[in-house]
Amino acid sequence: MDAIELLLTRQSCPRLIAPAPDEDQLNTILSAGMRVPDHAGLTPWEFIISTGDGLEKLGELFVAASKAAGEDETVLVKVGNMPLRAPMVITVVAKVVEHPKVPVLEQHIAAGCACMAMQQAAFALGLGGIWRTGGLAFNQQLHQDLGLSADDQIVGFLYLGTPAVNAPIKPLKSADHLVRYL
Numbered sequence: 064m065d066a067i068e069l070l071l072t073r074q075s076c077p078r079l080i081a082p083a084p085d086e087d088q089l090n091t092i093l094s095a096g097m098r099v100p101d102h103a104g105l106t107p108w109e110f111i112i113s114t115g116d117g118l119e120k121l122g123e124l125f126v127a128a129s130k131a132a133g134e135d136e137t138v139l140v141k142v143g144n145m146p147l148r149a150p151m152v153i154t155v156v157a158k159v160v161e162h163p164k165v166p167v168l169e170q171h172i173a174a175g176c177a178c179m180a181m182q183q184a185a186f187a188l189g190l191g192g193i194w195r196t197g198g199l200a201f202n203q204q205l206h207q208d209l210g211l212s213a214d215d216q217i218v219g220f221l222y223l224g225t226p227a228v229n230a231p232i233k234p235l236k237s238a239d240h241l242v243r244y245l
């Protein structure tokens with residue numbers, strides 16, 4: 064797949080099954096994440112990989128965080144199973160530092176670019192992925208349990224695996240109504 068084809072056809076895949084990316088594929092995916100625009104070279108991100116037992120652990124952390132937020136039993140069961148929707152989840156964290164020229168927003172954007180680049184790499188490798196967030200991305204208990212610092216922010220849970228079905232490529236949206244010239 065060439066680069067333009069990737070950019071024009073990339074799409075998310077919510078239904079993911081084993082196998083997870085293998086070691087080589089994961090290295091490629093992580094390297095793509097490291098290739099993103101990065102003002103002042105801060106690399107303001109961290110990738111927390113869950114696979115195998117790690118998915119169960121992530122589910123347990125989701126349950127603990129949701130319990131702390133006062134969620135009911137139905138929600139607790141749901142969140143506990145969420146990481147099991149794929150054979151690998153990469154929690155993409157913006158590791159924010161204070162910098163005179165790089166505001167927090169730019170560091171969040173850079174971490175988001177890393178998440179996007181990793182999804183694109185997975186897609187180009189014939190794998191599937193979907194970038195998810197939800198309330199847990201902003202849950203302080205979860206941040207603590209994952210060992211994040213106070214200013215860090217989860218920008219995405221990148222679910223990766225093998226597409227369960229070969230979904231047709233969705234039609235491309237037109238940019239016409241979103242573009243203007245000065």
Ligand SMILES: Cc1cc2nc3c(=O)[nH]c(=O)nc-3n(C[C@H](O)[C@H](O)[C@H](O)COP(=O)(O)O)c2cc1C
Pocket residue numbers: 073074075076193194195196197218219
């Ligand atoms: C920051 C961010 C957070 C997202 N969070 C979720 C989410 O929690 N759940 C979800 O189903 N989709 C979420 N999405 C959207 C999906 O990643 C995906 O883009 C959407 O389903 C459209 O599919 P497509 O990528 O094939 O166009 C999020 C996207 C972004 C950029």
